Amino acid sequence: xxxxxxxxxxxxxxxxxxxxxxxxxxxxxxxxxxxxxxxxxxxxxxxxxxxxxxxxxxxxxxxxxxxxxxxxxxxxxxxxxxxxxxxxxxxxxxxxxxxxxxxxxxxxxxxxxxxxxxxxxxxxxxxxxxxxxxxxxxxxxxxxxxxxxxxxxxxxxxxxxxxxxxxxxxxxxxxxxxxxxxxxxxxxxxxxxxxxxxxxxxxxxxxxxxxxxxxxxxxxxxxxxxxxxxxxxxxxxxxxxxxxxxxxxxxxxxxxxxxxxxxxxxxxxxxxxxxxxxxxxxx
Amino acid sequence: xxxxxxxxxxxxxxxxxxxxxxxxxxxxxxxxxxxxxxxxxxxxxxxxxxxxxxxxxxxxxxxxxxxxxxxxxxxxxxxxxxxxxxxxxxxxxxxxxxxxxxxxxxxxxxxxxxxxxxxxxxxxxxxxxxxxxxxxxxxxxxxxxxxxxxxxxxxxxxxxxxxxxxxxxxxxxxxxxxxxxxxxxxxxxxxxxxxxxxxxxxxxxxxxxxx
Numbered sequence: 001x002x003x004x005x006x007x008x009x010x011x012x013x014x015x016x017x018x019x020x021x022x023x024x025x026x027x028x029x030x031x032x033x034x035x036x037x038x039x040x041x042x043x044x045x046x047x048x049x050x051x052x053x054x055x056x057x058x059x060x061x062x063x064x065x066x067x068x069x070x071x072x073x074x075x076x077x078x079x080x081x082x083x084x085x086x087x088x089x090x091x092x093x094x095x096x097x098x099x100x101x102x103x104x105x106x107x108x109x110x111x112x113x114x115x116x117x118x119x120x121x122x123x124x125x126x127x128x129x130x131x132x133x134x135x136x137x138x139x140x141x142x143x144x145x146x147x148x149x150x151x152x153x154x155x156x157x158x159x160x161x162x163x164x165x166x167x168x169x170x171x172x173x174x175x176x177x178x179x180x181x182x183x184x185x186x187x188x189x190x191x192x193x194x195x196x197x198x199x200x201x202x203x204x205x206x207x208x209x210x211x212x213x214x215x216x217x218x219x220x221x222x223x224x225x226x227x228x229x230x231x232x233x234x235x236x237x238x239x240x241x242x243x244x245x246x247x248x249x250x251x252x253x254x255x256x257x258x259x260x261x262x263x264x265x266x267x268x269x270x271x272x273x274x275x276x277x278x279x280x281x282x283x
Numbered sequence: 284x285x286x287x288x289x290x291x292x293x294x295x296x297x298x299x300x301x302x303x304x305x306x307x308x309x310x311x312x313x314x315x316x317x318x319x320x321x322x323x324x325x326x327x328x329x330x331x332x333x334x335x336x337x338x339x340x341x342x343x344x345x346x347x348x349x350x351x352x353x354x355x356x357x358x359x360x361x362x363x364x365x366x367x368x369x370x371x372x373x374x375x376x377x378x379x380x381x382x383x384x385x386x387x388x389x390x391x392x393x394x395x396x397x398x399x400x401x402x403x404x405x406x407x408x409x410x411x412x413x414x415x416x417x418x419x420x421x422x423x424x425x426x427x428x429x430x431x432x433x434x435x436x437x438x439x440x441x442x443x444x445x446x447x448x449x450x451x452x453x454x455x456x457x458x459x460x461x462x463x464x465x466x467x468x469x470x471x472x473x474x475x476x477x478x479x480x481x482x483x484x485x486x487x488x489x490x491x492x493x494x
Contacts, residue, residue, distance in 0.1 A: 161424035241460035
């Protein structure tokens with residue numbers, strides 16, 4: 001469900017792409033520092049975005065240091081230094097991973113079930129300390145999984161908005177934790193809601209044909225017209241961008257603008273195109 | 284406190300044309316039409332008046348300091364604008380649902396929804412449908428909101444407030460962020476908005492929201 005919130009790379013300047021990569025590397029290093037090297041596997045674009053947004057709306061200027069990395073040991077590359085923004089995004093990543101785990105244990109077939117249920121206690125253990133630090137965020141994440149189950153239990157009654165709501169609300173609440181200012185919190189909540197909705201919808205489109213074939217639940221299967229999927233996504237992305245436009249962005253403005261005003265639409269478009277191609281092949 | 288130049292995102296040494304360009308780009312971004320029916324409409328309109336007063340300050344300053352007299356190029360002075368834009372919600376607050384509008388403005392969406400759902404079917408007029416659509420938009424239930432907004436426009440095609448919200452939603456579904464409604468058709472319904480649009484062009488755009 002992760003990896004949909006990313007820039008439209010060809011439209012980034014070379015220096016912007018460099019600093020995007022440096023944040024990505026900084027988050028990766030941060031995960032390793034905070035939760036051990038294995039946590040690097042949970043790295044995703046979405047949490048890179050969260051780290052970047054957190055840095056952009058808070059006052060302290062981001063600092064980059066050239067460092068080596070186990071995956072690329074011969075060349076030093078700039079990394080965003082470990083800071084509140086990196087820490088926040090890493091901790092949220094672990095909380096979301098915990099929920100993904102719980103979700104997968106609940107509805108996987110035998111082999112993946114085995115894998116996920118071995119992982120679960122490990123992640124519960126790691127995240128227990130995050131839970132103490134961010135009790136609100138942890139509660140929000142747990143409630144999300146519960147509410148999601150309820151929404152999906154509605155089956156053919158479940159309309160698209162109800163299905164998106166748990167993930168979207170959780171992301172909205174998590175985003176609003178990034179700031180202390182009341183107005184900023186309000187904007188972040190709306191933006192997070194719409195981005196959560198966007199992620200959930202992207203995931204649903206990606207899995208749509210598989211789910212239909214296997215007769216599994218998919219939130220879009222009750223939507224009357226599959227040629228309208230892109231309109232639903234465009235509107236959701238536009239609402240997120242409308243909220244984002246109201247934020248006071250201090251750093252990384254060009255990259256964040258790229259993600260919010262171009263990247264979201266481009267990713268959605270490529271998902272829809274991929275689905276069309278699959279259809280053409282199968283015919 | 285930000286300087287007027289910072290608000291417009293230009294350097295103090297920028298030319299008048301550059302400033303006008305930056306101003307227009309910002310107005311396009313924060314135009315009330317882009318936020319019609321949005322729960323953040325009030326913040327967008329605050330931003331808009333901030334941008335307007337920054338632009339006014341800069342043009343006034345430059346007019347005073349330049350000996351040749353700076354031409355404002357058709358933009359009226361701040362005083363002729365007739366006060367800043369107040370947001371769509373305030374426009375018809377005397378309707379039968381003024382208390383519900385107040386709840387929506389205060390962000391109490393669930394209370395507003397409860398009250399709306401308690402209205403008997405017989406008194407559900409265009410405004411009811413519009414407000415229900417607004418509540419759903421504010422909750423983030425974007426798809427559920429559309430039929431209500433459409434119904435409001437069908438029931439009262441000449442209401443600018445309802446049209447603005449519905450057309451914004453449709454434009455963004457079709458074109459994404461920054462999507463604009465095309466005013467190419469000429470039925471009596473769109474005539475009203477076409478006039479507004481033409482008026483924009485006459486005023487070298489941007490300040491149509493003050494009519």
